[in-house]
Each structure stands twice: as C-alpha cells, then as structure tokens.
Amino acid sequence: MSDQPDATPVRRQRRKKQGRTYAPCVACKTDGLPFAWTCRACDFVMCQECMQENLWGMTCNNLTWTCPDCGTENNFGQR
Numbered sequence: 001m002s003d004q005p006d007a008t009p010v011r012r013q014r015r016k017k018q019g020r021t022y023a024p025c026v027a028c029k030t031d032g033l034p035f036a037w038t039c040r041a042c043d044f045v046m047c048q049e050c051m052q053e054n055l056w057g058m059t060c061n062n063l064t065w066t067c068p069d070c071g072t073e074n075n076f077g078q079r
C-alpha cells in the first residue's frame with residue numbers, strides 16, 4: 001500500500017494496451033468488455049450498465065465516482 005499524495009491537478013489518462021479488452025466487470029462478471037470503468041488506484045472494473053445501475057451509490061455529483069474497493073475518486077469522462 002502506498003500513500004501517495006494526489007498533487008497533480010492534471011488529469012492523466014492511462015491508456016490501456018491496444019488490442020486488449022477490460023477485465024471482467026466485478027458486478028456482473030461480463031468478460032471481454034469493449035469499455036468499462038476502471039479505478040485508477042486498484043483493479044476495480046465495472047461495465048457501463050452496472051455503473052448506471054449503481055450510480056446512486058457510486059457518485060454524488062455525476063462528475064466523479066468513488067471506488068467501493070479502495071475509496072479512490074475517479075473521474076467520469078476518462079477513456
């Protein structure tokens with residue numbers, strides 16, 4: 001566990017390796033997702049559908065969502 005301060009206000013996008021799909025959604029276990037929300041701090045993966053269903057519990061402003069696993073706030077709109 002690393003406790004690194006989030007000092008950079010710049011939104012960095014972490015590119016997934018080309019040609020690889022996302023890990024299975026933690027909620028519905030769907031594999032081979034063309035797109036999924038991923039936590040930037042841990043391996044949490046959630047597909048678009050589950051995110052919509054769980055939105056009420058994941059976000060309070062529709063701008064960021066909080067990872068239920070590690071509590072890290074992630075931005076919507078990242079690709």
Ligand SMILES: [Zn+2]
Nearest residue numbers: 025028047050
């Ligand atoms: Zn799902």
Ligand SMILES: [Zn+2]
Nearest residue numbers: 039042067070
């Ligand atoms: Zn996380």
